[in-house]
Amino acid sequence: MNLFKISTLLCLCISASSWALSNDTEQPIYIDSDKQDLDMQNNTVTFTGNVILRQGSIDIRADKVVVTRPGGKSGQEVIDAYGKPATFHQVMDDGKPIDGEALEMRYETSIEFLKMTNEALLIQDGSEIRGKVITYKIDEQKLAAQSGDKKRVTTILQPNQLNSNKK
Structure with missing residues (x-):
């Protein structure tokens, strides 16, 4: 099977209603x-x-x-990424970027859930969260971070974020 057929099949396998906020989910995946x-x-x-x-x-x-489609069901894709590190970037609705990196990432499209594992880092607006595992429930905008062996979760908040929350 040539690369065009494989790419076409993949596009049919991946749900466009899954990846994140606003109109990103309405865009094709490349x-x-x-x-x-x-x-x-x-x-x-x-x-x-x-x-x-x-x-x-x-x-x-x-x-x-x-990219796995469990049971062949559309809209149920699981995307696993591996790297040294694998990186994630997205521009939020307010125009601010969110960036993440980890040795492993898993995105479950049906529940809009991103999990970053091993040396996980999430950066937004200059602030950082580091931990062994960072999970992000995209549609609910809920984040959780866990520490690893003999390590703690580290959060660095920039003064501009602290001051903007007081207004």
């Missing part, structure tokens, strides 16, 4: 990589080598991305 392998029996596509996934303002970069 994935570029050095190599891609399709396993039709297991409903899995694996992309390796300088992988770039884009949907609207969302940009994920990784060494490897695996």
